Structure formats: structure tokens, C-alpha cells
Amino acid sequence: MTTSQAAALTLRRGLASVRSVRTEGFPLIPICIIVGFALLAIFADAIAPYDPQIGVLGDRFRPPAWQTGGSMAHSLGTDHLGRDVFSRLIFGARVSLVVSFTAVIVAGFLGTTLGILAGYLGGWVDQVIMRITDTWLALPALTFAIFLAAVVGPSATNIVIILAAVFWTRYARVIRGEVLSLRERDFVRLAIVAGCSKRTIMRRHILPNVLNSAIVLGTLYLGVVIVTEATLSYLGVGVPPPQPAWGLMLADGKKGMMAGYWWLTVLPGLCIMLMVLAANLLGDWLRVKLDPQLRQL
Amino acid sequence: MAGPLLELRNFSTHFVTARGTRVVKAVDEVSLSLDAGGTLGIVGESGSGKTTLALSILRLLPKAARIAGGQILFDGEDLIPKPESEMRKLRGKRIAMILQDPMASLNPLFTVGDQVSEPLRVHEGVRKGPAWIRARDLLKSVRIAAPETRVREYPHQMSGGMRQRIVGAIAISCGPRVLIADEPTTSLDVTIQAQYLRLLRDLQREHNLALIFITHNLGIVAKMCDQVAVMYAGRIVELGPVRRIFNAPAHPYTRALLGSIPRMHERGRRLTAIDGQPPDLATLPPGCSFEPRCPDAMDICRAEAPPALAVAEGGIARCWLAQPGRVPEAATVKS
């Protein structure tokens, strides 16, 4: 083998292992990102250098520290009201994370429960739940969420409820399918023969077996929920101001953007993207780890 | 024309994992030969390498496979050094193959006529009109009724038996010299199987085809084949004329397959179960690969892999027991 052939072979082997680590290995980077944002969100009060809602009008549109005109006083610049971007991003993380995670968990609870009920009890319970699920699934999440926000009025709690109400159907459908096949398995039949009540069976036998799928679905939809929340904020029907939210920052930033104040657009969006990317990667990894059968999801 | 039509000499195919750590010897030192008009049966459990062998002849192996040695001589020419473009001219035209599942073999979105006439259009440059007419004739020759209507229909509109005939029609469309049939009747109803085998036999006679029959069904082998090759763990452990193999099997594995020790009295008897598992093809023992499960194993079997030894009434067997002077009943049985 010549030196060049050997070099080519080493390169190929090395890159092959890099590729496989990326797709199969422990998702260190996504977890770091999520944990990082979570820490920022939890300790926002301590970390943020400024109050995110108070701005100094004389300090408007300051660029980030590394550009001319910027300074370390406002490391990532200020917005159109002179508010510190870095602080707003950190507090915005709090809103995005809390709202999205809570919504995903609530939707998961609701969807899994209803999915189990529909799948196990069958009959009219199944019909009713499924008809609602199918109809609500026909409406895109965003449209439905906007509609609900217009009806009930936006507030932090309302947004969580709205998002949960829109997304539970995605869980219900899949969980119901799983329950349908679980129902025929021997250990369930044994439990019936042993005289367990329906409630016990659903709780002790069915639930633990669908938990895997529920978790995977959660990671799958976390990214979508984050983007939906950001979109709602951008459109003005998300968590109401002056609470900072990334989507809202993007909407505010648009005015500045046309004048070239790029950081008001790039930075919040970057946060959204990183968060969603991390959620997606984590979800991909979890999916393969927890159940290779679910890979086609 | 002198010499066999198809001949394999010490042919091997290995599968290598991406990092080069595991080498699976899927086909190991296989030698066999087939004359024009002859029928060779290849028998073995799943995983024994039969399908890999067939795909190796046509060079349709997955990326991880490497041809590790030997020759494949077709009409005197070695196929191994041939470039892909030439192999493509062989496939479907001079060497054809039928697969096991007829429903899956036919593309659901194209008509039967399109799929049957395709080899003609590609290999012989026949134009669409005349190709369809020949397709219709081909359907007639595989005994499909009302070929004019069938030609315009889609695969899902036909029964399993009909589909397998269509696959047969595709195979013979360009007049190949060799036809490889990989478990062609396994997915068919038992009642249809006999019809199909009869069809294959007739086609073979009409076109002077050499037929390679891959199967795990010894009954079919007995009915259809002149010679039989028994494969185990990627190697041919016994090869010979069909009568000899059935009447006087020389290899313990063959004997186990035929379910009798040492002689065979009835045909069609239930196969006896063989203890143990087929070996991992990546870590084959230095000795005979069948030794762990062999009821007649001797010490030498573990130490040294037997070569292909000639058997008196014809053919070979890879077994120390086949050596002249050794009588199977007198072998020392492993404790």
C-alpha cells in the first residue's frame, strides 16, 4: 500500500468514526445546549446584568460589543427601547422553556391518558375521542392556536393551555395505536383473567408500556412547540409584553432590522434555532435508543 | 462444445465490515460444474450461503461483499475480472435468475407486458410494438391462459402461481443458457408447486437450459436434479449425482438431512433435528465446521478441516469419514 493510499484509508476510517459518533453516540452537545439554556432560565435573575423590561432611551440600538459603537456594558447590544438584549434573551429563555416544556408535558399527559382510554376501552369512548382527535388534527397547530388565542385572550397560562390543547391529539393517535396492539398481548389477558379491574390494568400494565413512546413523542414535538410559541409571540398573540419572549423580540427587532440593526433579528432567532436543534437531536437519539421500532416516526 | 457450461473453481465470497474487523466467509472455496442442459440442486439451511453463491455468479452482491478468490468460468471465460458493463450484458440475457417471492419481484406500477418485454427491449433493442407481441408469446409459452388480456394487466391482478410464471417468462425471454432458480416454489401453494416444476422442466428441455435449483426441499431436488451440492456454513460439504447422494450419502450432514443413518430406506421421511446451531461465519473453527454437531465426529475433525475427498460412486464429500479405508460405522464416536 502506498503512503497516499494509507493516508486516504486513515482519513476515511477516521471520518467514518466521526460520522458514526454523530449519529449514534451520546448526544453531548444537544444536552449541553438544553441544560445551558435551562440554567440561564433558572438563574436569570442572578445572571442577567439588567432588568429586561427597563430601557434607557438614550442607549437605543447599541450594537453588540464586538462591533464599533458597542461596548461590554451591553455585550449583545440594546433594542429600540434601550433594553439590554442579553438580559432579554436570558429572560426570554425562561418564557420559551417554561411555556414549551409545560405545554409538552401537559399535552403528553392528556394525550396519553385519552389515548389509553380510547384504545383500551374501545366502543363509543374510542369513537368520540378519535373523532375529536382526527378533526383537530386536520387543523394545523398554528392556525388552531391562533384561533384559540383570539378567543380566550393571551396570557402565559392561557398559552400553555392552548398549546397543550392543540398538541395532545398528536399523542393520542399514536398511543391509541399502541394500546390496540398491547391489548391483545398475553400479559394483559392474564391480568383480565386474574380479575383486575379495567382501571388497574390500564394503570399498571398498559401505561408503563406506552411510556416510552410518549417520551419519544414528547421530544419529537418539543421543537415544534417551541417554534409555535415563538410564532405566536411574533404575531402578537403569545405571552403578552412586557414579558420578554424570543418571538416577541424578533417582532420588535424587525423595525430595527430594516435600518441594519442585525443583532435584534439574528440573536433571538439563533436562540430559537439552537433550542429546537438540540430538542430534535435529542429526540432522534432517544428514538433510536428507546425503541428501534419507532424509528419510522 | 467441450467442457462444462458453468464452472466454479475454489470460489469464495467474504463479507467485510466497514472497519475491516469482521470477515464473514459467506461462500468458502466452492467448486462445482454444470453442463448445458443439466440440473444442479444446491441444498442447505438458511444462512448456508446458497443465495450469496447465486448472487455472486451474477455479481449482484451488496457493498460489503468481496470476491475473495477463485474463478467463475462461464462458457470458458472467467467472469470475475469482467467489468460491470459486461456483467450487465450477461444478466437476464445469458444467465437469468428467478427469485422466491413472485409478488415482490414484480413492480406493482407497471403492466405485465412492460415488465416481460423489458429485457428484450434492453438487451436486443427490440422496439416496443414487436416486444409486446413477443411478450405475449412468452406468456403463452409459460402456459398463461388468455395472454392477450394478461399482457395489459398489473401484477396484483394475478394469482401467485401466475406471477411466478411471469417471472419465469421474464427469465427466459432472451434465451439464456443458465437459469438460476432461488427457492422458486417456496411461496407457492403445494398444489401449484408441482405444476410449476413441470413447467420449469419443460422449458429446460425446450431451450436446453442449464438449471441451478436452490432449495431446502430435498423432495424437489430428488425430482428435478441430476446432481446435488449440499452446502453448510458457506462450504460445499457434499457434491454428487442425485441417486448416489440419496442412496449413499457420504457426509454426516447430508445424512442428517436425509434423516437416516447409515442408509436411506424410505423417501420423504421427516427430517431429523440436528442438535446445536450453525456456526458464526466470522469465527469458523480450524477444523471441520460441522464437527460440533456431528454425531460421528472424531478427534481429527476438530483439528483439521477435511478437504474435498472423492467418493467412490461419484462426487466429493468434505469428511474424513469419506477417506478410503474408513468405514462410517466403525468410526470412533465423540464422547
Place this chain on the structure above:
Amino acid sequence: MKRYIARRILYSMISLFLLSVTIFLFVRVTGDPAVLLVEPGASQADLTEVRKQLGLDRSLWVQYLSFAGDLLRGDFGKSFYYRSPVLEIYMDRLPYSLMLAGAAMFFSLLLGIPSGIIAAVRVNGWWDSGGKMFALLGLSMPSFWVGLLMILFFSVYLGWLPSSGSGTVLHMVMPAIALGWFFAAAHMRLTRSSMLEVLGSEYVKLARLKGLSEALVIGKHAFKNALIPVLTLAGINLVIMVNVAVVVETVFAWPGVGRLLFEGISFRDFPIVQATVILGGAMIIVVSLIVDILYAVIDPRIRYDR
């Protein structure tokens, strides 16, 4: 096949019915619907008047019937802001949304299908890894952010493309890309997995056994089969695009139904919001029906089913 079509149509009608019920219930049941259906800044007297008009004192069932009756007659209410029937306004704007969605779909298929096919054919190669990365990014970047970035880059910095409005084809380029970006990633992923499945099928193996050239195997045998799920998805996605374009249309001030919805929520013009949601949902249901029927016609397996 006729039976299949009849059944499908029935299901769609049930879905439409349930959609109207859902919207109706949400409005009526949460809080005081009169507040929503009255102009912002109205007085107490107006509220009482509207309540009487809506017949809120009647039973829910009767209210629904009058609501449904209105819908079927094409009466979706009147916009406070525009002072004309919402249906008219919606229909005026719909062509713009369809144009945008069409362009976005074209872009997403143009990008998604070839890259998906190449990724599958050269599976685990560089193109595949690159494709996976692109898909991941596409699915992680919010469409409106993509739009904003493009405006920043192509309008503010380079000055090549207009940042809003709808006059020329140039106006459509950025919104179409912003809208289609996410779907391009989704289509690429689906094409890739569908193609991989098809490439592993027995009939592709047989095609190779026939001695067909690789180009013919992929181009003829694999391609058509692999596209079926993708095109089905694309059909539905088109209508979904029309609906989720609300934010892209807002960013680019594109005069479609998405922007209309935004105006509705900005100006608290509830009839617009209600109508847009109902019509959007109805469109999806109807188009799914059409796609399913088309699918039945094209796929010979369903066509000839007894």
C-alpha cells in the same frame, strides 16, 4: 373504486361537520361570545344588541343550526375593519396565498426530491450526511426567521430583492423560499427513506437481475414507486402551507389569507379570524379528499380493486 370514493367523501363530510362544531363550541362556550363578535370599542347597548342578534338566549343546538346555516349559505360574517363580507375578502386574498404556496411547494420539491434521491442512492456517503444536516437545519429554523434573515441579507445589505409587497415575481422569491424551507427538509427526508425502501425491494433486485443499467433501475423502477408517498404528502402540505403561511405573509406583507388572519388578530376583527380558520380547515379536508381520490385513480392497485 366507486365504493372507496363514496366512503371517503362521507368521511370528509363528517370531518367538515365536526370542524364547524368545534369552532362553534369554542366561541360560544368560552366566555362571552358577544364580546368577540362586536366591534372593539362598542358600548354596553351594542353588546346587548349583538347578544340578541346572535340569539344567545336560545339553546346551544339551535344556535349551532343557525350558525351552520349561515356557513352553508356562504355567510361568514362581516369584517369590522373592512365593512364587507368576510368571504369576499377571503376569496380576494386566496389567489395570492395559493400562488405563494405553489411557489414554495415548487421550491421544496425541487430541492427536496433530488437531494433525497441522491442521499438514498449514495446512502451513508457525503451527500447523505450533508443532506441529513440540511434536513435537521431546515426542520429547526422557524420559517419566519428564515424570512427575516433573507430580508436582512438580500434587501437590507445587498438590496437585490424587495422586502415586502407583491408586485412582481421578485417579490415572491424570498417568501416562497422562507415558506418552503421547512417543507423542503421534510420532503427530502421522506424521499430518502421512501427511496431506500424501494431500493431494497425485490422488484428492484429483479430489475438488476434483468441486466438493466443502473440509470434505468433507479430512474424507471425505483423512482415512480418511491415518489408515491412523497407526492401524497406534498398534496396535503400544499394546503397546510396556505394555512401556516400566516407568519411568512406577515413578515413580507404578502397580501394573502395568512396576512388576513394576522390583521384579524391585530385589529381584533374576530369574524375574520373565525372565517379564516374555518375556511382554512375546510380547505385541508377537501384537498385531502381530492388527493386520496387522485391516488386511487393513479395507483393501479386501488383502481382495479374489486
